[in-house]
Amino acid sequence: MAKLLKKPLKLALVQLATGADKAANLARARSKVLEASSQGANVVVLPECFNSPYGTKYFPKYAETLLPSPPSQEQSPSFHALSALAKEAKAYLIGGSIPEYGEETKKYYNTSLTFDPNGKLLATHRKVHLFDIDIPGKITFKESDALSPGNKVTIVDLPEYGKIAVAICYDVRFPELAMIAARKGCFLLVYPGAFNLTTGELHWELQARARAMDNQIYVGLCSPARDMSADYHAWGHSIIVDPMAAVQAQLDEQEGIAYAEIDDKKIEETRKGIPIYTQRRFDVYPDVSEGKVKYDE
Numbered sequence: 143m144a145k146l147l148k149k150p151l152k153l154a155l156v157q158l159a160t161g162a163d164k165a166a167n168l169a170r171a172r173s174k175v176l177e178a179s180s181q182g183a184n185v186v187v188l189p190e191c192f193n194s195p196y197g198t199k200y201f202p203k204y205a206e207t208l209l210p211s212p213p214s215q216e217q218s219p220s221f222h223a224l225s226a227l228a229k230e231a232k233a234y235l236i237g238g239s240i241p242e243y244g245e246e247t248k249k250y251y252n253t254s255l256t257f258d259p260n261g262k263l264l265a266t267h268r269k270v271h272l273f274d275i276d277i278p279g280k281i282t283f284k285e286s287d288a289l290s291p292g293n294k295v296t297i298v299d300l301p302e303y304g305k306i307a308v309a310i311c312y313d314v315r316f317p318e319l320a321m322i323a324a325r326k327g328c329f330l331l332v333y334p335g336a337f338n339l340t341t342g343e344l345h346w347e348l349q350a351r352a353r354a355m356d357n358q359i360y361v362g363l364c365s366p367a368r369d370m371s372a373d374y375h376a377w378g379h380s381i382i383v384d385p386m387a388a389v390q391a392q393l394d395e396q397e398g399i400a401y402a403e404i405d406d407k408k409i410e411e412t413r414k415g416i417p418i419y420t421q422r423r424f425d426v427y428p429d430v431s432e433g434k435v436k437y438d439e
């Protein structure tokens with residue numbers, strides 16, 4: 143079987159304590175990402191909405207524009223902070239997500255930016271599935287009140303290592319997206335995310351393990367730390383799951399960094415032991431990765 147991952151890497155998920163002050167969030171992100179890289183991390187991930195509080199009323203206030211590309215410092219301080227940070231850390235940086243104002247569409251998005259170790263932007267993912275749920279007495283959230291969805295699957299080539307997919311939080315509930323990425327050769331699925339105290343307990347670990355089990359690749363879910371004084375209470379528990387669906391690292395609800403070694407051997411072993419990759423029956427059902435898939439907007 144062809145290698146998915148050219149050489150082993152160390153993955154770090156930064157479970158950041160965030161607040162209402164954007165500049166303070168960016169500064170804190172810098173110190174934790176540098177801590178991760180000083181521990182040898184090659185790929186570092188930040189959480190969903192790491193530069194702002196999570197909530198529909200906050201998105202327009204914190205939104206930044208990314209056009210023209212690259213944007214000016216004034217248009218997107220977060221873009222510049224992340225780019226500089228990737229360079230300083232000498233690591234690939236998956237910059238969680240930030241509220242974005244699309245200059246071309248006049249709409250708001252929940253957007254993730256990925257930078258290479260030279261600070262170059264490699265990919266942009268706008269959350270495809272918006273978090274609209276209503277569990278009476280527990281949680282009602284309607285992200286679509288403020289945001290519009292993105293329209294593509296985001297696969298990012300990290301030249302030294304191989305391909306990863308980036309999607310955001312609620313996107314993890316849609317196995318098709320993960321399946322397409324895996325069948326296109328990704329070795330890792332990364333989801334900056336902020337589940338809550340209801341669905342976090344029920345589904346956070348289950349979703350991570352299910353995506354890993356179905357696709358026999360690594361999965362990382364990176365949450366903000368929990369802040370009970372904020373409007374939205376994040377589940378935390380940032381997690382890295384291996385291709386056999388075993389939990390390699392998981393945090394509690396407090397600020398911290400989850401680390402794991404990621405290598406091709408584990409993918410190969412898993413697929414050799416449980417060879418679903420060669421046992422699929424595309425004569426009985428279609429291969430979703432072979433249909434019409436949008437990779438670019």
Ligand SMILES: O=C(O)CCC(=O)C(=O)O
Pocket residue numbers: 190272273310311312313315335336337338341342345
């Ligand atoms: O799927 C869930 O239960 C939570 C999703 C979420 O919090 C989000 O998409 O931001």
